[in-house]
Amino acid sequence: MLTTKVEIQNLTKIFGKKERQALELVKKGHSKEDILEKTGATVGVNKASFKVEQGEIFVIMGLSGSGKSTLVRMLNRLIEPTEGNILIDGDDIAKMDKEQLRKVRREKVSMVFQNFGLFPHRTILENTEYGLEVQGVDKAERQEKAERALDNAGLLPYKDQRPNQLSGGMQQRVGLARALANDPEILLMDEAFSALDPLIRRDMQDELLEMQDTMHKTIIFITHDLNESLRIGDRIAIMKDGEVVQVGTGEEILTNPANEYVERFVEDVDRSKVLTAENIMERPQTLRIKQSGPRVAMQRMKADNLSSMLVVDKDHVLKGYVTDEDILEAVKQDKKDLQEIVRTDIPKVHKETLIHELYDVIHNSQTPVAIVDGEDKLLGIVVRGLVLGALVKDREEEPVDEQ
Amino acid sequence: MNSSILDQIPRLPVSEWMSDIITWLTQNLSWFFGAIRDGGAWLMDGITDLLLFIPPVLFILLLVALAFFAGRKKFGLPVFTLLGLLYIHNQGLWEPLMYTITLVLVASLLSILIGVPVGIWMAKSRTANWIITPILDFMQTMPAFVYLIPAVAFFGIGMVPGVFSAVIFALPPTVRFTNLGIRQVPDEMIEASESFGSTGSQRLFKVELPLAKPTIMAGINQTVLLALSMVVIASMIGAPGLGERVINALQRAQVGPGFVAGFALVVLAIILDRVLQGFNKSDN
Numbered sequence: 001m002l003t004t005k006v007e008i009q010n011l012t013k014i015f016g017k018k019e020r021q022a023l024e025l026v027k028k029g030h031s032k033e034d035i036l037e038k039t040g041a042t043v044g045v046n047k048a049s050f051k052v053e054q055g056e057i058f059v060i061m062g063l064s065g066s067g068k069s070t071l072v073r074m075l076n077r078l079i080e081p082t083e084g085n086i087l088i089d090g091d092d093i094a095k096m097d098k099e100q101l102r103k104v105r106r107e108k109v110s111m112v113f114q115n116f117g118l119f120p121h122r123t124i125l126e127n128t129e130y131g132l133e134v135q136g137v138d139k140a141e142r143q144e145k146a147e148r149a150l151d152n153a154g155l156l157p158y159k160d161q162r163p164n165q166l167s168g169g170m171q172q173r174v175g176l177a178r179a180l181a182n183d184p185e186i187l188l189m190d191e192a193f194s195a196l197d198p199l200i201r202r203d204m205q206d207e208l209l210e211m212q213d214t215m216h217k218t219i220i221f222i223t224h225d226l227n228e229s230l231r232i233g234d235r236i237a238i239m240k241d242g243e244v245v246q247v248g249t250g251e252e253i254l255t256n257p258a259n260e261y262v263e264r265f266v267e268d269v270d271r272s273k274v275l276t277a278e279n280i281m282e283r284p285q286t287l288r289i290k291q292s293g294p295r296v297a298m299q300r301m302k303a304d305n306l307s308s309m310l311v312v313d314k315d316h317v318l319k320g321y322v323t324d325e326d327i328l329e330a331v332k333q334d335k336k337d338l339q340e341i342v343r344t345d346i347p348k349v350h351k352e353t354l355i356h357e358l359y360d361v362i363h364n365s366q367t368p369v370a371i372v373d374g375e376d377k378l379l380g381i382v383v384r385g386l387v388l389g390a391l392v393k394d395r396e397e398e399p400v401d402e403q
Numbered sequence: 404m405n406s407s408i409l410d411q412i413p414r415l416p417v418s419e420w421m422s423d424i425i426t427w428l429t430q431n432l433s434w435f436f437g438a439i440r441d442g443g444a445w446l447m448d449g450i451t452d453l454l455l456f457i458p459p460v461l462f463i464l465l466l467v468a469l470a471f472f473a474g475r476k477k478f479g480l481p482v483f484t485l486l487g488l489l490y491i492h493n494q495g496l497w498e499p500l501m502y503t504i505t506l507v508l509v510a511s512l513l514s515i516l517i518g519v520p521v522g523i524w525m526a527k528s529r530t531a532n533w534i535i536t537p538i539l540d541f542m543q544t545m546p547a548f549v550y551l552i553p554a555v556a557f558f559g560i561g562m563v564p565g566v567f568s569a570v571i572f573a574l575p576p577t578v579r580f581t582n583l584g585i586r587q588v589p590d591e592m593i594e595a596s597e598s599f600g601s602t603g604s605q606r607l608f609k610v611e612l613p614l615a616k617p618t619i620m621a622g623i624n625q626t627v628l629l630a631l632s633m634v635v636i637a638s639m640i641g642a643p644g645l646g647e648r649v650i651n652a653l654q655r656a657q658v659g660p661g662f663v664a665g666f667a668l669v670v671l672a673i674i675l676d677r678v679l680q681g682f683n684k685s686d687n
Contacts, residue, residue, distance in 0.1 A: 102602065106600030111598040134600055134609070182599075
């Protein structure tokens, strides 16, 4: 059962002197440029609202200046919100006094920074201990916990080195280990992998996902990279000019962009990495194995000009396929049952297979590829042309959806 | 005519005001200044006696060892220290040297004790920064000799007024550099520290001060050298030491003794500067 871990309601941040005046204009729905012109104040975040579920990776994506970094910093009040509520487990962070806020920062929410935020004057171990140290955990215990966190990240051998002796990827692993050392419930990651080169970034994304499988933290991840969001995000919020313009799964955002901005944002994504077989499959012509004999098959193949047809049972479970030659032979020999001539060497893939994984399957296959669900029920077919078509698909066209 | 209009304005009695303030302070707070003078003189005489109690050979060896470690175990600085101190001893300036070292030591320590907290305060408070910055400008640009006058009024003559004027003159770099050092700590370090729930003092002592340390040390280095230069000027109001020899030579127009004492000051300045820099570098 999903429970809401973090909820923000109408969260607004205004930078500048005429805060109150600008806030009034925000409430009246004036645009960011308009408010800047009238008051000289900048709207950092404009009435943002969303819910983050327990244990999900929630990605906030936007270009620079979209307010995503401001938004994430309001969640632990590194930046004070101008207005709005931030509920963590139902408690409003925005209304807490310093002492309560400190407790939340120490026990519930940790942060990972774009440029790692490691203290250069401390060793790796001392960096990892920091969160526990400020809580007043005694030295032996905090060292043990920090060493365990470093061990999980495979960094224990480096514990006595300084941050500048480590590569970027390793430094960010330390940043992550430090954030996890005091076992927070929520992890805020601000462009955590953006400073790393692409290959290391991929590795870090994989490691994060792997860790998340066992940890089940609630992770709020900021990025400007769509591919990164699609890779790691359970759900994605897209921000523009301080507003949250769309919240949804990667799939929903790609196939159904909320507005032109989102559409432009997503248009250059490598579609093969996000579209699944289900998105591009076609409705197949099928024969029911019990009801149809070779003569029916021949009739239908002639009518639709087909050279082969898929065969299913009454529950739509895939049984195989028949070819026109086999059918002709069967009719000649006066066979009554399709079962005798069904071929079963048809490749079948799960509906959630990504298109780029379909390449190999379809390349080696003479027949179309059958798309099935978890119970082997036939959902559709994909032929070579469809895969290629999906990849070159122009954005003006309607989203592919054959269901 | 303009000048006649300006001439109509009566002269403001600024100098009378200043004199009155100093006189009032001297008369009403004499118990306070007296206590500082007596305590300070007792302390500094004690330090000088202690320094003079150490045999010169041992003292020179200790400083050479210090220079050896400060100079990252290279030989240039220790050799210079050895030759320089031998020269000073050879010229019969050992006792004045000890007085000068005492003055510089006490003035520098006081400057650091006052300067670092004030610098932190300026970094944390915009108001403090706004008020203290012009005071620092005043302290640094006012000709150093001017401080000698109230120093004499408050403390008479001797080592204590010398230290008083040296502290005023030498304090600003430590304050400014501490302020600068803390303000220069990268935002991400502050955010990282805050995000783990640090209190204000945890943030200061665990993150800001350690990161600002090289800058603060550069300020302290400046402070020590300024203290040394002021200690020489303070000889005009009876502070003992190498400066006293320079002033004596100046008054009698004796080129030789003036150069000998002056060169001893240069040697001391170079040793102090290089040793402090060396320790600052080797820490990082």
